[in-house]
Amino acid sequence: MPLNGHAVMARLTQAMKLRAADLASLEALFERDVTVGKREELVIHGSPFRSLCFVKDGYAIRYRVLRSGRRQILKLILPGDVIGFPVSFFDRSTYTVVALTEMTCTVCSLESYILLCYEQPQFGLVLSWLAAQEAAGYAEHIVNIGRxxxxxxxxxxxxxxxxxxxxxxxxxxxxxxxxxxxxxxxxxxxxxxxxxxxxxxxxxxxxxxxxxxxxxxxxxxxxxxxxxxxxxxxxxxxxxxxxxx
Amino acid sequence: MPLNGHAVMARLTQAMKLRAADLASLEALFERDVTVGKREELVIHGSPFRSLCFVKDGYAIRYRVLRSGRRQILKLILPGDVIGFPVSFFDRSTYTVVALTEMTCTVCSLESYILLCYEQPQFGLVLSWLAAQEAAGYAEHIVNIGRxxxxxxxxxxxxxxxxxxxxxxxxxxxxxxxxxxxxxxxxxxxxxxxxxxxxxxxxxxxxxxxxxxxxxxxxxxxxxxxxxxxxxxxxxxxxxxxxxx
DNA sequence: TTGGATTAATGATCTAGATTAACAAGCCAC
DNA sequence: GTGGCTTGTTAATCTAGATCATTAATCCAA
Missing domain, CATH: 1.10.10.10 (Winged helix-like DNA-binding domain superfamily/Winged helix DNA-binding domain)
Incomplete structure (x- = not known):
């Protein structure tokens, strides 16, 4: 699927200069676009999820609900964000992701991404870099809520x-x-x-x-x-x- | 530096089966052990930090202090944890890490780790995996504090x-x-x-x-x-x- | 051993923010 | 357009937890 001109590209090129060849590898990976309806759950608390899902358009939230009914939103998901990290590295998800608007994503399986990493190691680092952003965002969120x-x-x-x-x-x-x-x-x-x-x-x-x-x-x-x-x-x-x- | 039998190994082998050859590559990377004194600052808010620092022994905290003097601790650092993620991916640190007890770490530069990833791509994935753990820990922390x-x-x-x-x-x-x-x-x-x-x-x-x-x-x-x-x-x-x- | 610093344990206020409730204003679907 | 949902606004009450203050217990370092 063509990625050019999309929010996803804007984010990825921040991480690393992508050469034309890299771009081609990526596009080959993302075999399909998915449309998610408003209020539809993409990731479900307790279920496995093994994909990387790059948001092209639309908004979503990642959250957890406690027994008391209290809900904590972990992250506001915007175009260009990746859904499926870190959950793909665990056997079941510890939170839910639900779309707030209609949303379009481009998806690849974690497995095929891992294969790509073996052929072109820079993509493993891109993933680490996205993870670093994710972790830094969460850390800021902790400071925000805590103090x-x-x-x-x-x-x-x-x-x-x-x-x-x-x-x-x-x-x-x-x-x-x-x-x-x-x-x-x-x-x-x-x-x-x-x-x-x-x-x-x-x-x-x-x-x-x-x-x-x-x-x-x-x-x-x-x-x-x-x-x-x-x-x-x-x-x-x-x-x-x-x-x- | 030999890693066997240490907390660091316990954590790394959770991420991935390490073969003898992998272990050798890793040990070659960690050229030195560092001892950090009690109350010594390892990472300083506002300064760059470009190393991966695996804690063999001792305890530390990662925190931010606001103008008001209020301090938010982001993470309690235990033996086996990695210091330097995600900060190494940014130009300056947004928090401080200080040792609470005397601490011993084994250190390698981010640059040499990245080089290793190009030779042996599985290490890029190990880094992503550690990052996933880190992010999941932060997310849990948000739920804890928020709700x-x-x-x-x-x-x-x-x-x-x-x-x-x-x-x-x-x-x-x-x-x-x-x-x-x-x-x-x-x-x-x-x-x-x-x-x-x-x-x-x-x-x-x-x-x-x-x-x-x-x-x-x-x-x-x-x-x-x-x-x-x-x-x-x-x-x-x-x-x-x-x-x- | 002593004296200072750190840590733990309590008690007495006080207030920020939750809770509850009610209502107004948009916004859609039909 | 109308009726029903969702969202925003406001007010009254109440309480969880901060703040401030003090003391007791530990832990060290000189």
Whole structure:
């Protein structure tokens, strides 16, 4: 399947310079595109999942629900993200992934990806690099939930979404369409919905953001970053040893 | 440096069957052992770090401190863990790692590891596998902090420590030496120290654990698991394609 | 052995944020 | 367009857990 021009390519080329030949190998791998309906579960808590699924378009969440009914969202999934990591390395999934909108993905089996790694080892490193991004995102999420105040949490989330959406060409310098409801954001940030709503208003009152329906403008990104103590990730492409590049 | 018999080997062989030749390649890579003093910082927030550092012995924490002085511990580092992931893939570290006890590690540069991956692609996959474990651990941490009640958080932490220490031969069926102070656990779980102390007592009163100084016994592991909704990770070693095994 | 630092154990407030409830406003499907 | 869902907004109450303060117990290092 052709990958060019898609969010997926934007992400992969961040990881590593891909040569035409590499691109061809990848395209050969992704034999099919899959469309997932709104509210459809892609990965199910307790079931195995052995694929790498690159999101071309649409939004999803990865979450866990506890007995009490409380839901913790682990990650907001955007175009360009990979579904199937780290779950593919375990025998059963410990969380669920559900699409929030209609979503299109391009899929390959973990097995065929592993085979590719043996032929072209750089793809093993690309996977490690994606994993590193994933882990760093989770780590930031822990800091956010564990030790930031609610208003800081939300500021951080909005900045992170803006950065991630920018990377795949879905945000302008200061604006983006927020594809998530307040309930989703509350469950991501470990807050109640009414409280998230209040905190959102505080950001508006302090003139840090303005909203128009779900369209968000970061009116004072500097102040937001300072409030949230936001540190953009320094994305270093994998440095290949000289003799190989 | 010989790796046999160490916690590091215990972890690596979980990921993948290592042949004698693989072991030799690895040992060639780890040219030196490093000793880190108590309270010494191994990775510093804001500085680059380009090594993989396998902990043979001793304990450490990975954390971030915010302006407010609040500290969030991201991970409790035990023997057999790898320091330097995911930080090695970014240009500067977003957290600090500090040793809590004297610690010995065996170290190799990221660059030499990458070279090895080109010669023997399975090591790229081993790295991805370690990354998957790391990410899964972080994800569990998010659920813990975000949506579990304090007593459940602590129960979950104790079970996780027991499982991880068991994997490297540092726990019996029901007992282990808790190498962390209450302050450390509080900062890992997003709680205040007095509250952690109270919650610890609740676990004792409910006869789920008994403690003698820092020696912990899980007197009713089943009840603890149920309380915490603990799910041990199903660790699937990387399945090699048939034609390669 | 002593004196200082770290750690554990409690108690007394106080407040941030959950909970519950109710209602308004969009948005779709029919 | 209408009725029903989903989403957003607001208010009143209540409590879990932070904060602050103090003491007791350990652990070391001089």
């Amino acid at each position: 930031r105040r609610p208003i800081e949490r939300l500021a951080h989330l909005l900045l992170e979404l803006h950065e991630r959406l920018s990377q795949v060409g879905r945000a302008t310098e200061t604006r983006f369409d927020l594809p998530f409801s307040q309930e989703i954001m509350a469950d991501a940030l470990g807050l109640s919905v009414p409280h998230l709503n209040r905190v959102m208003q505080q950001l508006r009152v302090q003139r840090l953001i303005t909203t128009d329906a779900r369209r968000i403008e970061l009116t004072d990104a500097t102040a937001l970053q300072s409030l949230a103590q936001y540190e953009p990730l320094g994305l270093a492409p994998i440095a290949l040893p000289d003799r190989l590049s | 579990r009640r304090p007593i459940e958080r602590l129960a979950h932490l104790l079970l996780e420590l027991h499982e991880r220490l068991s994997q490297v031969g540092r726990a019996t069926e029901t007992r282990f030496d808790l190498p962390f102070s209450q302050e450390i656990m509080a900062d890992a779980l997003g709680l205040s120290v007095p509250h952690l102390n109270r919650v610890m007592q609740q676990l004792r009163v409910q006869r789920l654990i008994t403690t003698d100084a820092r020696r912990i016994e899980l007197t009713d592991a089943t009840a603890l698991q149920s309380l915490a909704q603990y799910e041990p990770l199903g660790l699937a070693p990387i399945a090699l394609p048939d034609r390669l095994s």
